Amino acid sequence: MSVIFLLIAASTVVALVFLGLFVRAVRSGQFDDDRSPAVRMLNDHAPAPRAAEAPSTNETTDR
Amino acid sequence: MPALCSVERETLTKVTCYHCGDACAEEHRVHDGKDFCCHGCEVVYDLLQESGLCDYYDLSQQPGVKQRASADEQRLELFDLPEVRERVVEFSEDGITRVRFHIPQMHCSSCIWLLENLHRIESAVIRSRVSFTDKELSITFRETRLPLPALVKLLRRIGYGPQITAGGKRDAGAQVPRMLYVRLGVAGFIFGNTMLFSFPEYLGADGEAGLRTGFQWLSALFSVPVVFFLSTDYFRSAWAGIRSRQVNIDQPIALGIAALWLRSLADVIGGTGPGYFDSLAGLLFFLLIGKWYQAHTYRALRFDRALEDFLPLIVLRKQGDAEEPVRVSDLRPGDRIVVRDQELVPVDAVLLSAEAHIDNSFITGEPLPVRKQAGDTIKAGGRQRGALIELEVLRGFADSRLKRLWAEQAAGGERPAMPRLIDQVARRFTIAVLFIALGAGLFWWGKDPAQIWPVVTAVLIVACPCALALSMPFAYGHTVRLLGKRGLFLRDAEVVERLSGIDTVLFDKTGTLTAREAHEVHWHGDRLSRKERSLLRALARNSTHPLSAVVAEELARGEAGATAATVTDAAETAGQGIAGVVDGMPARIGASGFCGGEEAQRTNGEAHVHIALGGIHRGHFTIRKRARGGMAEAVAELRRSMRVGLVTGDAQLDSGLSETFAGAPVRTRCSPADKSAAVQAEQAGGHRVLMVGDGLNDAGALAQSDVGITVTETSAALTPASDAIMDAGALHRLPGFLALTRKARRIVIASLFISLCYNVTGVSFAVAGLMTPLIAAILMPLSSVSVVGFVTVAVMLATRRTDASHAPL
Numbered sequence: 001m002s003v004i005f006l007l008i009a010a011s012t013v014v015a016l017v018f019l020g021l022f023v024r025a026v027r028s029g030q031f032d033d034d035r036s037p038a039v040r041m042l043n044d045h046a047p048a049p050r051a052a053e054a055p056s057t058n059e060t061t062d063r
Numbered sequence: 064m065p066a067l068c069s070v071e072r073e074t075l076t077k078v079t080c081y082h083c084g085d086a087c088a089e090e091h092r093v094h095d096g097k098d099f100c101c102h103g104c105e106v107v108y109d110l111l112q113e114s115g116l117c118d119y120y121d122l123s124q125q126p127g128v129k130q131r132a133s134a135d136e137q138r139l140e141l142f143d144l145p146e147v148r149e150r151v152v153e154f155s156e157d158g159i160t161r162v163r164f165h166i167p168q169m170h171c172s173s174c175i176w177l178l179e180n181l182h183r184i185e186s187a188v189i190r191s192r193v194s195f196t197d198k199e200l201s202i203t204f205r206e207t208r209l210p211l212p213a214l215v216k217l218l219r220r221i222g223y224g225p226q227i228t229a230g231g232k233r234d235a236g237a238q239v240p241r242m243l244y245v246r247l248g249v250a251g252f253i254f255g256n257t258m259l260f261s262f263p264e265y266l267g268a269d270g271e272a273g274l275r276t277g278f279q280w281l282s283a284l285f286s287v288p289v290v291f292f293l294s295t296d297y298f299r300s301a302w303a304g305i306r307s308r309q310v311n312i313d314q315p316i317a318l319g320i321a322a323l324w325l326r327s328l329a330d331v332i333g334g335t336g337p338g339y340f341d342s343l344a345g346l347l348f349f350l351l352i353g354k355w356y357q358a359h360t361y362r363a364l365r366f367d368r369a370l371e372d373f374l375p376l377i378v379l380r381k382q383g384d385a386e387e388p389v390r391v392s393d394l395r396p397g398d399r400i401v402v403r404d405q406e407l408v409p410v411d412a413v414l415l416s417a418e419a420h421i422d423n424s425f426i427t428g429e430p431l432p433v434r435k436q437a438g439d440t441i442k443a444g445g446r447q448r449g450a451l452i453e454l455e456v457l458r459g460f461a462d463s464r465l466k467r468l469w470a471e472q473a474a475g476g477e478r479p480a481m482p483r484l485i486d487q488v489a490r491r492f493t494i495a496v497l498f499i500a501l502g503a504g505l506f507w508w509g510k511d512p513a514q515i516w517p518v519v520t521a522v523l524i525v526a527c528p529c530a531l532a533l534s535m536p537f538a539y540g541h542t543v544r545l546l547g548k549r550g551l552f553l554r555d556a557e558v559v560e561r562l563s564g565i566d567t568v569l570f571d572k573t574g575t576l577t578a579r580e581a582h583e584v585h586w587h588g589d590r591l592s593r594k595e596r597s598l599l600r601a602l603a604r605n606s607t608h609p610l611s612a613v614v615a616e617e618l619a620r621g622e623a624g625a626t627a628a629t630v631t632d633a634a635e636t637a638g639q640g641i642a643g644v645v646d647g648m649p650a651r652i653g654a655s656g657f658c659g660g661e662e663a664q665r666t667n668g669e670a671h672v673h674i675a676l677g678g679i680h681r682g683h684f685t686i687r688k689r690a691r692g693g694m695a696e697a698v699a700e701l702r703r704s705m706r707v708g709l710v711t712g713d714a715q716l717d718s719g720l721s722e723t724f725a726g727a728p729v730r731t732r733c734s735p736a737d738k739s740a741a742v743q744a745e746q747a748g749g750h751r752v753l754m755v756g757d758g759l760n761d762a763g764a765l766a767q768s769d770v771g772i773t774v775t776e777t778s779a780a781l782t783p784a785s786d787a788i789m790d791a792g793a794l795h796r797l798p799g800f801l802a803l804t805r806k807a808r809r810i811v812i813a814s815l816f817i818s819l820c821y822n823v824t825g826v827s828f829a830v831a832g833l834m835t836p837l838i839a840a841i842l843m844p845l846s847s848v849s850v851v852g853f854v855t856v857a858v859m860l861a862t863r864r865t866d867a868s869h870a871p872l
Contacts (some may be wrong), residue, residue: 004274008281012256019252025242035195039172040179 073137080104081120109219111177114184119173126173141377142212144388150227151211158207159189164200164218164225169193176222185209185217200225243358246293247351253285254344258840260285261341265837279331282340287323289340293456294320310490312532318493319527320346326520339524342839346529349847357536357556362857378402378409379452391460398456408445411463412454413438419452421445426465426759427573427712434608444759465759484808485535488815489528498524503830521834525825529843530818530850535560535811537851541858542807550793551772551800558786561770562801563808564751568701569742569764571756572711575774576720577688578791584617587663588674595676598645603652605633606641611652613686614672620636640673651675655683669717687717693795695723700798700869702727706750710738712760739763740812755797759783799869806861814854819845 025031081097082104095112099105111119119126137629141147154161175193178200179247182188182391187209191202198378200223204214217223260278294317301317320343327338380389381399391409394400399415402408407425419441420432426444435441440457443465460466461820500522507514539556553559591599596618603615617841633643640653651674655662658673660680673683701707708728709716715731716724730741738756742764745752754761754768757775761782765771771785774794825842827836 005277008278009259014253015256019248022248023245026241026248029241029245031241033194033196036175036193039175039195061238 082108084126086629094350105223110184110220116177116180119177120705123171123173126171126177133433141388142215143210144377146390147227148211151225153201155206158205159203160182160206160211161201161203162211162214164202165198165227166200166223166225167198168223169195169198170199174223177221181217184221185214188214189216205519210778212286240358243351243355247348247355249288250293250344250348250351253289254341254348257282257285257341257344261337261836261840264337265840276334277336282338283328283331283774286327286340286343286429288343289347290320290324293351296375310486310493312485312489315489315493315496315526315528316350316532318496318523319529322520322523326517326524329516337836339836339839342524342836342843345840345844345847346527349844350532353533357539359540366737394456394459396456396458400454400455400456401451402447403451404447404449406447408441408443408454409463410443410460410465411457412441412443413457414441414452414456416450416452420448422448426760427706483557484811485531488531492526492528492531496523499526499826499830506830507832517834518829518832521829522831524839525829525834525842526822527843528818528822530821530846531815534814534848534850534854538807538811538814538854538858541855542804542862545858545862546800546803549796549800550790551787551796552789553787554785558770559807561751561786561803562753562804565705565753565770565801567706567708567745567750567752568797569708569710569745569752569754569768570698571738571754571758571764572709572713572716572720573688574757575755575794576694576709577689577717578691578776582613583687583689584613585681585685586617587685591674591681595681598648598650598676599674601630601645602633602641602643602650605630605643606635606652608635608641609768610670610672610686611641613654614684615683648677650677690717690720690723691791691794697795697798698723702799706745708741708745710741712738715871735760735763739767742767753801755789755794756783780871799865802869803862803865806865807858810854810857810861813857814850817853818846818850 079098080100092101092105094108096104097108098296099108111117141372142151151162151164152160153163156372166178169175175195178193179191181191181202185204187205189203189205191200193200202214215225232382260282263275263278266732272397297313297317297320300313304314323339323343323346327343329342330336330338344461377388378391378394379386379401380394381401386401389398394410400412408421414435417437419435419439421441422432423442423445425446426442432448433445441454443460443463500519503522504515504519505516522694536556539559542551542559543556546559553562578674600615600618603611603618629646631644633641635641636653636657640650640651640657642649642653642657644650651658652672655671658675658680660673660675660683663671663683663685670686671683672686674681698707706728707724707731709724710733712732712733713731716729721729730737733741738754738761741752742752746767746769750769753770753772754764755774756762756765757773761773765773765783765785770787772787772789773783773785773787774791776791793800821842825834825839828838854868
């Protein structure tokens with residue numbers, strides 16, 4: 001049964017890693033705005049129109 | 064003889080603008096098969112069309128912002144000034160700059176989409192990101208190719224001009240502090256794991272003794288951050304309460320936490336039991352959820368504003384012929400300043416230009432501008448409508464009337480304290496718990512002294528008012544959210560409780576009960592032909608008098624797209640009216656004498672505009688400010704259950720309103736200080752006063768009242784400090800809102816009873832010495848979850864019933 005100790009230790013470490021990731025996510029501001037990311041995700045797939053392509057080629061020449 | 068008076072009303076098929084959704088009343092343009100209300104909206108549409116951004120219109124219906132000149136907008140060149148740059152620029156290096164703007168106009172998913180696709184309109188924009196909760200936009204762009212003023216201009220062209228005022232930089236800190244999220248995460252982690260460690264105990268598995276003690280010690284280890292990291296707020300608040308000799312809800316909680324932890328530690332160290340670490344972690348987890356729920360309020364709305372937030376940061380001062388930008392606070396008496404159309408006059412000043420039309424709606428709520436002539440004093444806070452004017456500063460900013468008004472508000476009398484229900488309950492609760500613990504201790508002293516410690520700690524543990532502490536955040540938190548959906552935005556959950564105790568409502572009149580820009584216009588006289596209406600409209604457009612705009616709008620009703628007639632020889636006589644020749648027909652609009660008519664019978668608060676065509680008096684328009692729809696019914700309903708009064712700066716009431724308020728306490732000719740005193744007088748009579756106002760002249764009364772609600776027509780408007788902000792369209796639902804807050808309070812009381820039942824059950828186990836960790840682990844989450852569930856369902860049902868029995872949205 002002492003293998004349980006090993007398993008518990010392993011699972012606690014894994015859980016601690018996730019806790020650390022969560023804290024990092026909070027610190028980086030991921031929880032500051034809870035509305036726009038949800039909308040952004042739905043919007044992004046809009047096809048890039050022709051009008052926007054012309055200036056973007058300019059931009060590459062700029063570089 | 065024809066009928067002397069025929070009231071003419073035309074029904075208008077409602078055409079709304081494809082871009083902004085406003086009715087196309089004044090102007091109606093058809094472009095690309097779509098309807099637009101003004102040139103501005105059309106231009107934005109074209110711009111988006113060219114850039115292939117018309118998805119904007121698919122995401123939400125009519126998402127645009129009407130192109131209206133706004134006084135909050137600064138002149139573009141000001142964005143080159145270091146003071147302004149310092150405000151908005153976050154980072155600038157190698158020609159790449161990041162700025163952060165506050166854009167209160169954003170309101171829907173289309174806005175987010177458009178603002179994040181700025182790079183498609185302007186290739187110099189590298190990236191733009193919206194933070195919707197803060198209504199902020201951060202843009203990274205190549206400043207070498209697009210100067211900051213040009214970027215601002217672009218934003219204005221699409222209707223999202225950034226707002227920059229003299230107030231301090233908005234605090235970037237989120238209202239739900241990040242620390243709370245971290246605590247919540249840690250609490251969840253510890254709660255889950257400690258429950259896992261307690262499984263052998265739950266199952267009663269005999270297993271190996273070493274395994275069980277191992278788990279117990281692990282739980283004990285994990286409980287350290289629970290007490291020393293998660294619970295610090297409760298200990299601090301409890302200690303603050305003790306020092307100020309007050310009982311608050313955090314004291315029994317802190318007592319419970321301490322008892323739980325010490326008892327559990329003693330059990331584990333002494334090897335007498337597994338302790339209650341799982342209950343402890345669960346307790347904190349639930350408490351923190353309650354805190355988090357309560358912290359979620361309307362972050363984008365600002366309930367506390369400094370005067371500087373209302374004023375432009377920079378004004379233009381004239382030095383000889385040159386104009387130089389200067390901070391408002393640096394203006395000195397004798398300086399000459401220039402104020403353009405739609406700009407706010409920031410200090411008391413004397414008019415140098417020939418005439419000005421000053422709109423004081425920001426101060427009083429009165430939308431019709433007042434005409435001022437050269438030499439007149441213009442008080443700070445007025446907004447110029449029309450041509451550019453020049454002014455000489457009379458008093459510096461610190462001495463201006465506006466500043467004094469504001470100071471009065473800030474210094475206003477002490478608002479009477481209203482004890483929180485939860486703290487009142489907590490006081491009795493704590494005393495009762497201490498007595499029971501003492502009684503149980505004495506009982507076991509005589510019977511079995513070894514049982515004193517376990518029993519007394521068990522009593523303190525189960526008595527921990529977790530459910531009690533949760534019921535209020537959830538009940539009021541739900542109410543805040545449901546009210547927000549219906550147009551009333553509360554500062555925080557505590558306002559719900561204060562609203563529930565209101566027994567007196569005082570209204571401001573202008574701008575609150577009457578709509579800011581809506582007028583009721585009736586025509587008295589012979590019917591005008593379409594041609595005549597169009598002639599008169601053309602003439603009225605030439606006039607700068609505010610009433611002319613109202614008349615022109617009325618004449619344009621239902622005649623969208625009609626061609627305008629040409630006006631020649633238009634001449635305006637101050638205080639009389641305008642005369643001119645329209646398409647060869649001499650026409651006059653103005654006072655009765657000016658148009659050759661007779662003065663008609665006038666009722667209170669009514670204005671008359673007479674019309675003459677071809678030298679013959681044709682009749683007059685009566686113009687009355689329109690009360691908001693449904694207000695008469697709403698006030699009548701309020702009057703059935705509470706005192707309702709009116710405080711107004713005007714001398715008289717309009718006829719419609721005086722019927723509504725017949726027999727109610729009405730105070731007229733009130734200065735801002737009088738309004739505040741009126742509230743104080745009601746409070747002195749033992750009443751709990753709700754003040755509903757809008758302008759800065761109500762600010763003192765709003766601050767003095769038990770609850771102050773500011774009514775506003777646009778979400779971007781600047782409102783004085785108050786406890787709640789209400790969408791003007793929802794004002795007629797006020798009786799329903801008040802009823803809902805009273806129900807919410809009753810729900811809290813009911814939920815307190817439920818949680819008390821759990822406590823009584825738990826305490827009876829504890830006193831009998833039967834309190835096992837398993838019972839605690841079941842009882843504690845069960846009570847919390849059932850109280851939260853009950854409160855949620857009850858508030859939802861109450862809202863549904865209120866919606867059904869009160870005026871619809």
